[in-house]
Structures are given as structure tokens and as C-alpha cells.
Amino acid sequence: MVFDEPLQLASGTAFGPYQLTVETYGTLNAERSNAVLVCHALNASHHVAGVAADDPSDIGWWDNMVGPGKPLDTDRFFVIGVNNLGSCFGSTGPASIDPSTQRPYGAAFPVVTVEDWVHAQARVADRLGIRRFAAIMGGSLGGMQALSWAVTYPDRLAHCIVIASTPRLSAQNIAFNEVARRAIITDPEFHGGDFYAHGTVPRNGLSVARMIGHITYLSGEDMAEKFGRAQREPSADGAFRYGYDVEFEVESYLRYQGEKFSRYFDANTYLLITRALDYFDPAKRTGGDLAKALAPAQAEFLLASFTTDWRFPPSCSREIVQALLRNHRPVTYAEIEAPHGHDAFLLDDSRYHAVVRGYYERIARQLGLGEGSAP
Numbered sequence: 001m002v003f004d005e006p007l008q009l010a011s012g013t014a015f016g017p018y019q020l021t022v023e024t025y026g027t028l029n030a031e032r033s034n035a036v037l038v039c040h041a042l043n044a045s046h047h048v049a050g051v052a053a054d055d056p057s058d059i060g061w062w063d064n065m066v067g068p069g070k071p072l073d074t075d076r077f078f079v080i081g082v083n084n085l086g087s088c089f090g091s092t093g094p095a096s097i098d099p100s101t102q103r104p105y106g107a108a109f110p111v112v113t114v115e116d117w118v119h120a121q122a123r124v125a126d127r128l129g130i131r132r133f134a135a136i137m138g139g140s141l142g143g144m145q146a147l148s149w150a151v152t153y154p155d156r157l158a159h160c161i162v163i164a165s166t167p168r169l170s171a172q173n174i175a176f177n178e179v180a181r182r183a184i185i186t187d188p189e190f191h192g193g194d195f196y197a198h199g200t201v202p203r204n205g206l207s208v209a210r211m212i213g214h215i216t217y218l219s220g221e222d223m224a225e226k227f228g229r230a231q232r233e234p235s236a237d238g239a240f241r242y243g244y245d246v247e248f249e250v251e252s253y254l255r256y257q258g259e260k261f262s263r264y265f266d267a268n269t270y271l272l273i274t275r276a277l278d279y280f281d282p283a284k285r286t287g288g289d290l291a292k293a294l295a296p297a298q299a300e301f302l303l304a305s306f307t308t309d310w311r312f313p314p315s316c317s318r319e320i321v322q323a324l325l326r327n328h329r330p331v332t333y334a335e336i337e338a339p340h341g342h343d344a345f346l347l348d349d350s351r352y353h354a355v356v357r358g359y360y361e362r363i364a365r366q367l368g369l370g371e372g373s374a375p
Contacts, residue, residue, distance in 0.1 A: 107193030
């Protein structure tokens with residue numbers, strides 16, 4: 001979708017024209033009441049579920065959650081995925097051509113926030129003729145967007161589903177993001193963000209940034225079970241090589257993840273999105289009072305957290321729950337014992353999926369959408 005009218009950003013910049021890439025699943029009913037917006041996390045996109053038309057190997061990032069007969073059942077709900085402004089999967093971002101210069105925006109692309117994305121998503125909803133969403137859902141950074149929707153456009157969503165998320169980043173999380181950004185910015189191939197003109201890519205910095213981020217998505221328990229202290233290519237007697245190349249399996253795994261990421265993700269986009277994470281703090285405008293910040297919300301809420309998620313631990317979700325209860329908002333909360341850390345929200349866990357399925361069953365009943373498929 002192309003939008004000619006500039007979008008007023010939180011930074012004070014008006015940006016436009018711009019394009020947002022959108023993918024939909026299911027059918028919008030005649031009442032336009034069954035729409036669900038799924039907001040993506042850092043390195044995901046509009047491609048939420050199913051197989052990409054142009055690449056059979058490209059499976060949607062939440063394919064185990066969204067689809068016919070799945071917890072978010074596209075036989076009953078009309079699901080929308082939007083690639084956020086500043087991303088690198090089709091929407092206007094730093095690698096896009098600036099019409100005023102005919103060169104990639106690069107470092108000139110403005111800083112964006114979660115609130116900016118929400119305003120842009122609202123324009124998508126307007127374009128599709130959707131006045132009110134049955135639900136808005138997201139995990140991690142996507143959950144921040146869902147929460148922002150609830151207070152920014154309170155009359156435009158009936159349900160808000162926030163999974164493995166937080167009302168603000170901790171100092172530790174900001175620190176991890178800063179180390180990742182410095183890895184990119186100090187890469188000699190970064191060229192101040194205008195590496196496109198130089199025909200280079202700061203692959204080393206982007207790879208290290210991904211390695212840092214990936215560590216925070218896994219739990220110590222999960223890493224121990226997957227890798228332990230296993231050596232990559234141990235000698236017969238198990239002796240070390242006494243060098244700095246790959247020695248342990250976990251090193252090999254992280255290098256693989258980093259190198260793969262550096263081949264498809266944009267370095268400037270990584271900077272933008274991690275900074276948007278840092279800036280998110282709805283209670284900042286209310287002197288730190290989260291209940292006061294969430295007071296405008298009119299939706300019903302589902303929140304879910306995972307016991308081994310040390311990036312956004314259950315205490316973060318509980319803080320949101322308590323703030324909502326202070327405002328007498330209806331809240332369902334599930335704290336799920338799972339070994340997979342922050343990434344648990346993307347994985348198949350029967351208890352977690354049962355919670356989400358049950359919640360959407362309730363929404364479907366409220367809307368009179370009929371019976372869903374058996375799990």
C-alpha cells in the first residue's frame with residue numbers, strides 16, 4: 001500500500017510518501033468485525049503464516065499459530081500482517097530510494113518509534129475499511145505495538161493480546177541493544193549508514209549484533225541442553241586446539257545464525273528497530289505510573305509469559321496485568337513453564353497454544369463466528 005500523505009513521527013519529522021507491505025489471510029466478513037492485526041517483532045515481517053508465493057522455503061514466522069484450524073483460525077478470522085515502516089521486507093526503509101535524491105535513504109532515514117508504527121498501521125486499517133479490530137496481537141516487540149494500540153486507539157480494538165513482552169526495556173536490555181548497535185556502527189564497511197553507495201555491507205558487525213541478540217532469546221537451560229560444552233570437532237582424546245577458531249558447538253551455532261542473518265537483514269533497519277525498542281515506555285508521559293498510562297484502554301486483555309524468559313521475564317507481564325487490574329480492565333494471564341527462554345512465544349507448546357486458542361474461541365463466540373476446527 002502506498003501512502004502519499006506524510007506520517008507525522010514522534011521525532012517531529014513528517015515522513016512521506018511511503019509504502020507498507022501487507023499480507024492478509026482468511027476472509028473479511030460482511031460486518032468487517034472479524035479482523036485481527038498481528039504485529040511483528042524485530043526481524044520478522046508481514047509474512048505471518050503459510051508459504052510465500054515466490055519462495056516455497058519461506059514459511060511465515062508464526063505459521064504454527066496462524067492458519068486454518070490453528071489457534072488463530074483463519075477459517076474464522078481475517079488476519080493482517082504489516083511490515084513496519086523502516087523495515088527491509090518491502091516497506092519503505094533505509095535501503096529504499098529517496099525520491100528527492102534518487103539514492104537510498106541510508107543514514108537520512110528518520111528514527112521511528114512503536115507509536116509511529118501504530119499510527120501507520122491505523123492507516124492500513126482505514127484503507128481496508130476496518131474501523132474496529134476483533135483483536136490486535138503480538139509477541140515481544142509485537143506485544144509492545146498491541147499495548148500501544150490499546151491506549152492510542154482504544155475504541156478500535158476489542159481485545160489486546162500481549163505475549164512475552166514488557167511495558168519498557170530494562171537497563172540491561174538497552175545495554176544489549178547498544179552493544180549490538182556499536183558492533184554495526186564500528187564495522188569499517190558501515191560508512192556512517194551510507195554503505196549502499198559504497199557497494200558494501202557491514203556483514204561482520206551485523207553478524208555480531210545478531211549473535212548478541214540471539215543469546216538473549218535463549219535460556220541457559222535451553223542452551224545447556226542443546227549444546228552443553230560439546231566440542232565442534234573433538235580429537236580422539238578430547239584435547240583443545242588452543243586457538244580462537246570455533247571450538248565449541250555453541251560457537252558454531254552462533255556464528256551460523258549471525259552469518260545467515262547478515263545475508264538478508266539490513267544494518268540500518270537493525271539500528272532503527274532496536275532504538276524503537278529502547279524508546280518504548282508508555283508510562284514516561286505519566287511520571288512512571290503505568291496504570292495511569294493504560295487508563296485509556298477499553299479492550300479486554302490476554303497476556304502470556306514464559307518462566308525462563310530472562311529478556312522479558314514474567315514480572316514484566318505481571319506489571320502490565322496489575323496496572324490493568326487497577327483500571328478494572330478484564331485480564332486473562334497465563335504464566336507458562338517452558339525451557340526455551342524468550343523464543344518460546346514462537347515455538348510449539350501445547351499449553352501456550354491452548355491458552356491462545358481458548359481465548360480466540362471466546363472472541364469467536366462473542367462475534368457469532370461459528371464453531372472452529374478441532375485442535
